Amino acid sequence: MIHNFLSSWSLFHNAYLSGWLIAVLLSLLGILVIARDQIFIGAAISQASLLGIAAGMWIGSTVTFDLQSWWRSDIFYAGMGGLCAVLAALLTTGGGRRDDEESHEALTGWIFLSSASFSTLILSHSPHGREEAIRLLSSTIIGATRTDVWIFAILTAATAVALVKWYRPALLVVLDPEVAQAAGLRTKRWDTLFAVWLGVAVGFSIRVSGVVYTFAALILPPLIAKHLCREARSLFFLSPAIALLTGMGAFVLAHHYDFPPGQMAAACLSGVFAVTWSLHRLRAVLSRR
Amino acid sequence: MESPEVILRMKELVLGYGQHLVLRRVNLEVRAGERWFVLGPNGSGKTTLLRAVLGLVRPHAGELWLHPELARRERIGFVPQRHDLLSSIPMTVREFVLLGLVGTAVGKREAAPRLAWALETMGLQECARQSYWTLSGGQRQRALVARALIRRPSMLVLDEPTSGLDMATEETLLRLLTATSHSAPCTVLFVTHSLALAMRYATHAALVLEGHVIAGPQQTVLTPNNLVRLARRDTDGLHPLDTFPLLLSLPTESRCDP
Numbered sequence: 391m392i393h394n395f396l397s398s399w400s401l402f403h404n405a406y407l408s409g410w411l412i413a414v415l416l417s418l419l420g421i422l423v424i425a426r427d428q429i430f431i432g433a434a435i436s437q438a439s440l441l442g443i444a445a446g447m448w449i450g451s452t453v454t455f456d457l458q459s460w461w462r463s464d465i466f467y468a469g470m471g472g473l474c475a476v477l478a479a480l481l482t483t484g485g486g487r488r489d490d491e492e493s494h495e496a497l498t499g500w501i502f503l504s505s506a507s508f509s510t511l512i513l514s515h516s517p518h519g520r521e522e523a524i525r526l527l528s529s530t531i532i533g534a535t536r537t538d539v540w541i542f543a544i545l546t547a548a549t550a551v552a553l554v555k556w557y558r559p560a561l562l563v564v565l566d567p568e569v570a571q572a573a574g575l576r577t578k579r580w581d582t583l584f585a586v587w588l589g590v591a592v593g594f595s596i597r598v599s600g601v602v603y604t605f606a607a608l609i610l611p612p613l614i615a616k617h618l619c620r621e622a623r624s625l626f627f628l629s630p631a632i633a634l635l636t637g638m639g640a641f642v643l644a645h646h647y648d649f650p651p652g653q654m655a656a657a658c659l660s661g662v663f664a665v666t667w668s669l670h671r672l673r674a675v676l677s678r679r
Numbered sequence: 680m681e682s683p684e685v686i687l688r689m690k691e692l693v694l695g696y697g698q699h700l701v702l703r704r705v706n707l708e709v710r711a712g713e714r715w716f717v718l719g720p721n722g723s724g725k726t727t728l729l730r731a732v733l734g735l736v737r738p739h740a741g742e743l744w745l746h747p748e749l750a751r752r753e754r755i756g757f758v759p760q761r762h763d764l765l766s767s768i769p770m771t772v773r774e775f776v777l778l779g780l781v782g783t784a785v786g787k788r789e790a791a792p793r794l795a796w797a798l799e800t801m802g803l804q805e806c807a808r809q810s811y812w813t814l815s816g817g818q819r820q821r822a823l824v825a826r827a828l829i830r831r832p833s834m835l836v837l838d839e840p841t842s843g844l845d846m847a848t849e850e851t852l853l854r855l856l857t858a859t860s861h862s863a864p865c866t867v868l869f870v871t872h873s874l875a876l877a878m879r880y881a882t883h884a885a886l887v888l889e890g891h892v893i894a895g896p897q898q899t900v901l902t903p904n905n906l907v908r909l910a911r912r913d914t915d916g917l918h919p920l921d922t923f924p925l926l927l928s929l930p931t932e933s934r935c936d937p
Contacts, residue, residue, distance in 0.1 A: 427765050558780070559781045562781045573783075620808075625768060
């Protein structure tokens with residue numbers, strides 16, 4: 391099985407590397423997402439990115455018929471996806487909220503539903519658009535290029551370095567913003583920076599790997615790691631390790647059985663989550679006796 | 680004997696949010712080593728006063744002066760009111776207390792002895808590797824104080840740290856705090872509803888009433904007349920067990936006033 395997988399390396403290595411880098415990148419950012427207890431922002435940001443791509447396609451086809459035009463290029467579509475993802479992240483993770491304002495959960499639900507419906511409506515009369523939307527929803531990864539590998543390598547390295555240096559302030563801002571402010575941290579700036587970074591990472595990932603894989607890589611590895619760790623610090627090692635190892639195994643299986651790799655990785659991560667959650671519950675029950 | 684150095688001064692200070700003024704013409708002077716208890720009804724502006732000291736509320740007018748050592752806030756420890764933080768990720772007590780070093784220039788080498796000292800001072804050394812989320816309310820409150828103490832603060836600012844705790848736990852926490860402020864000299868600003876605690880542990884008091892602050896040494900501020908004013912305003916905040924003996928100790932005409 392592994393030999394078979396390795397034989398496909400020359401053809402699909404950009405796709406595999408992009409997929410694994412996306413998994414590591416998002417599993418690191420996902421720790422801060424689950425620390426905020428706002429798991430569904432991942433889904434909302436992914437959908438918002440899809441809406442951006444759909445809007446980009448609509449704008450492109452309206453502005454010009456030339457398929458080689460910048461308006462109909464991947465860069466423009468990715469940029470639009472990233473922009474919408476950043477805006478969604480800013481709305482759903484924005485700092486302080488007054489009691490008379492909508493909750494973050496309400497905004498997350500609204501963004502998810504409006505993005506999902508509008509992206510479908512925008513693309514419903516465009517044959518190429520519908521094809522692209524289905525590709526993004528079905529998480530194929532296969533189309534990744536060398537440029538994608540470099541983009542995700544840079545994003546992952548920058549995220550890892552930033553977290554090594556600032557994981558404590560980042561956690562304090564999330565867990566106890568009042569104390570973080572008293573310690574001299576500008577919590578609104580931290581929130582904005584996190585939202586922009588998350589939006590950029592999700593926006594780029596959606597374009598390459600689709601909604602299911604992006605959301606799974608963002609949420610499931612830190613949730614699995616949470617079942618296995620006692621310290622927050624360990625999450626920052628275990629979450630990317632789980633994402634990477636499961637991603638590798640899933641891609642090998644997907645290649646062998648000819649399944650879509652994105653869905654296979656999400657299914658494997660879901661399976662691992664079910665096992666660790668069951669063990670976690672069992673341990674809790676036994677420790678109470 | 681030379682009096683200790685002034686570390687905090689408020690002169691004709693006006694505080695508020697936007698157009699809404701909360702406190703007017705606040706005048707007080709805090710010296711090193713003093714234990715200030717801030718008392719007042721709910722919504723009177725006690726927390727606003729603390730937030731101003733922490734630099735989280737900008738004064739509308741007047742002067743708020745902090746000793747240069749405190750100006751960068753590295754030497755101010757803050758204990759917030761609640762301990763029901765987001766339990767969304769695993770965290771040991773040790774890790775939780777180390778979060779107190781955020782915003783300081785303390786390196787790894789210095790962090791370890793500070794952590795050991797803060798945990799020992801709050802009696803949490805046995806729980807260092809335990810999950811913070813499995814601690815009792817009293818232990819969590821002590822962990823919050825330890826997180827503030829790890830900064831080796833010159834000033835410790837506590838916002839109702841004993842709310843929701845039973846009397847025995849409250850007493851234990853206050854005894855630990857007093858012992859700590861003696862052994863590692865630090866000034867304490869303590870917001871509370873408990874007059875009994877203020878009577879026993881405060882060297883100075885600030886009564887926040889109707890937008891003004893009556894501040895000074897404990898004996899001159901916690902007078903029967905001031906306390907009656909406070910008790911009349913603070914119908915939902917004061918501990919009933921606190922006001923009862925106080926009102927009994929007052930002249931009969933004061934007690935019968937509507």
